[in-house]
Amino acid sequence: MKTQVIQVRHPINPCAFDEPGSALREGQVVAFPTETVYGLGASALLPEAVLSIFRLKGRPSDNPLIVHLASKDEVHQAAIQIPPVFHVLYEAFSPGPVTYVMLRNKDTIPDEVCRLSTVAVRFPSQVAARALIKAAGVPIVAPSANFSGKPSPTRAAHVLQDFDGKIPYIIDDGPCEVGVESTVLDILSDPIRILRPGFVTAEMIYERTGLRAVSWHEEPKGNEQDCPLSPGMKYRHYAPSARVFIVMPRTGETLDKTFADTFGARPFEKRGVFTSEHTWRALVERIGQDMEGLFLSYTYDGERDIKSATRCLFDALRTFDDQNVDTIYAEGFAEPAAAGYMDRLRRAASGSNNEEPVDPPRQILFICTGNTCRSPMAEVLFNHRNVKGWKAVSAGLAAYPGMSISPRSAEALREWGIDVDAHRSQSVDDDLMEATDLIVTMTDAHRDILVRLYPERKDDIFSYSAFTEDQRDVDDPYGFSIDSYRATRDRIQKGLERLLAELERRS
Ligand code: TXA
Ligand code: MG
Numbered sequence: 244m245k246t247q248v249i250q251v252r253h254p255i256n257p258c259a260f261d262e263p264g265s266a267l268r269e270g271q272v273v274a275f276p277t278e279t280v281y282g283l284g285a286s287a288l289l290p291e292a293v294l295s296i297f298r299l300k301g302r303p304s305d306n307p308l309i310v311h312l313a314s315k316d317e318v319h320q321a322a323i324q325i326p327p328v329f330h331v332l333y334e335a336f337s338p339g340p341v342t343y344v345m346l347r348n349k350d351t352i353p354d355e356v357c358r359l360s361t362v363a364v365r366f367p368s369q370v371a372a373r374a375l376i377k378a379a380g381v382p383i384v385a386p387s388a389n390f391s392g393k394p395s396p397t398r399a400a401h402v403l404q405d406f407d408g409k410i411p412y413i414i415d416d417g418p419c420e421v422g423v424e425s426t427v428l429d430i431l432s433d434p435i436r437i438l439r440p441g442f443v444t445a446e447m448i449y450e451r452t453g454l455r456a457v458s459w460h461e462e463p464k465g466n467e468q469d470c471p472l473s474p475g476m477k478y479r480h481y482a483p484s485a486r487v488f489i490v491m492p493r494t495g496e497t498l499d500k501t502f503a504d505t506f507g508a509r510p511f512e513k514r515g516v517f518t519s520e521h522t523w524r525a526l527v528e529r530i531g532q533d534m535e536g537l538f539l540s541y542t543y544d545g546e547r548d549i550k551s552a553t554r555c556l557f558d559a560l561r562t563f564d565d566q567n568v569d570t571i572y573a574e575g576f577a578e579p580a581a582a583g584y585m586d587r588l589r590r591a592a593s594g595s596n597n598e599e600p601v602d603p604p605r606q607i608l609f610i611c612t613g614n615t616c617r618s619p620m621a622e623v624l625f626n627h628r629n630v631k632g633w634k635a636v637s638a639g640l641a642a643y644p645g646m647s648i649s650p651r652s653a654e655a656l657r658e659w660g661i662d663v664d665a666h667r668s669q670s671v672d673d674d675l676m677e678a679t680d681l682i683v684t685m686t687d688a689h690r691d692i693l694v695r696l697y698p699e700r701k702d703d704i705f706s707y708s709a710f711t712e713d714q715r716d717v718d719d720p721y722g723f724s725i726d727s728y729r730a731t732r733d734r735i736q737k738g739l740e741r742l743l744a745e746l747e748r749r750s
Contacts (some may be wrong), residue, residue, distance in 0.1 A: 322345035488570065
């Protein structure tokens with residue numbers, strides 16, 4: 244199937260969505276933007292169309308869908324015995340990012356949408372969404388347009404990642420304004436309960452309506468039968484592949500300092516930082532320009548701000564995944580207005596792929612001057628042996644950061660069938676030293692300098708000369724012929740035998 248991407252032109256022409264509107268009416272699937280996230284839409288009146296949504300998403304069938312309507316006049320198409328608070332809340336928040344759980348109109352809304360006696364109804368404010376629902380002329384079910392378990396899509400490109408070639412239409416109206424899913428409210432309870440936190444918070448509800456809203460955690464219901472707890476909340480959602488650390492603000496400390504303290508040494512990992520442009524710049528200043536190369540950043544414009552952070556969160560998580568980032572450091576917010584953002588971020592941070600490895604290997608650090616010839620060779624030769632319980636890294640005492648291994652070192656290693664494309668030079672620093680169990684320098688002079696810098700580590704710092712037969716340094720082949728590089732390679736390789744014996748002694 245070819246997926247047609249329909250670009251929205253503003254102002255929207257009343258006929259613009261005739262084609263996708265009738266496609267929906269006839270049982271086809273159309274992805275469309277809302278102010279929260281992109282939704283995967285189908286007619287709520289057609290059980291087959293509804294089931295196709297579950298199939299496309301790989302969604303558990305006990306997780307019901309939200310019915311989307313264009314306006315309050317249509318609410319009876321989805322719900323019965325509308326409670327009076329609905330009207331109060333509608334005035335304050337709809338159309339907008341709030342979903343109301345009410346009693347289901349079983350004459351119109353089939354069990355496929357929701358097996359409960361209730362139904363979730365929402366009135367999006369996004370103009371293209373409203374125009375599409377009107378063009379369809381039927382209630383539209385729309386879960387977020389992502390495979391179950393992935394971060395929700397906030398751009399048409401995210402939807403294409405999961406559903407290109409699998410659905411007939413995607414309507415593209417740029418990035419979503421809010422960025423997290425709607426607040427789901429159980430309005431059958433008194434006080435009303437927040438089943439899923441979102442952009443609209445209990446504080447906002449109280450401020451605008453005088454109604455008290457509690458989190459369902461605070462007021463769980465005894466009777467499960469009709470209890471409209473958001474079944475979706477029990478699934479682990481919003482998960483990127485990377486491990487996520489939340490950096491919470493601390494009193495009396497700037498956020499860039501807290502970020503810097505959180506980093507620790509993870510020299511093997513590709514690390515991403517999600518924060519404001521402002522905090523990122525302060526952070527770069529703090530950790531040094533050359534460290535900038537060690538982190539990928541996803542920033543939003545200006546100062547730290549919960550609205551902007553919310554808008555960008557899912558795109559940041561997805562972008563870091565595309566970049567194969569191992570660890571994401573994302574800024575946290577303590578204020579009540581951040582309930583929705585923090586809920587999604589905590590979910591992203593929890594779960595099996597975020598746990599520390601049971602027994603992390605110990606680290607050996609090879610040191611030379613520029614970290615482009617000798618020490619990366621030693622690192623690669625060491626790692627090539629797959630020494631149980633150990634892994635090697637390398638750094639330079641005066642390295643220019645981000646350089647590849649020198650071409651002749653690479654060539655000498657390639658002759659032994661070892662590829663080293665990934666190496667990037669780095670300078671030794673406190674974090675790296677702290678994360679390292681054993682340090683081996685290429686020359687005695689390197690060792691002496693390092694011992695002077697880190698006297699408390701002197702028992703962990705060795706010169707390679709301790710492991711070579713003639714007890715001499717591994718000299719720098721830089722600028723010499725390929726033969727010198729081969730000699731260096733062979734010399735390092737020989738020393739490794741004795742070095743491994745030393746490791747044995749230490750384990
Ligand atoms: O912002 C949104 O709400 C987006 C956009 C596309 O409208 N939609 C969305 O849908 O997030 P979905 O399917 O990803 O999440 C729907 C949530 C789930 O947690 C589900 O369990 C809950 O709403 N839900 C649906 N029907 C319910 C009901 N009758 N009672 C309680 N919770 C319900
Ligand atoms: Mg979802």
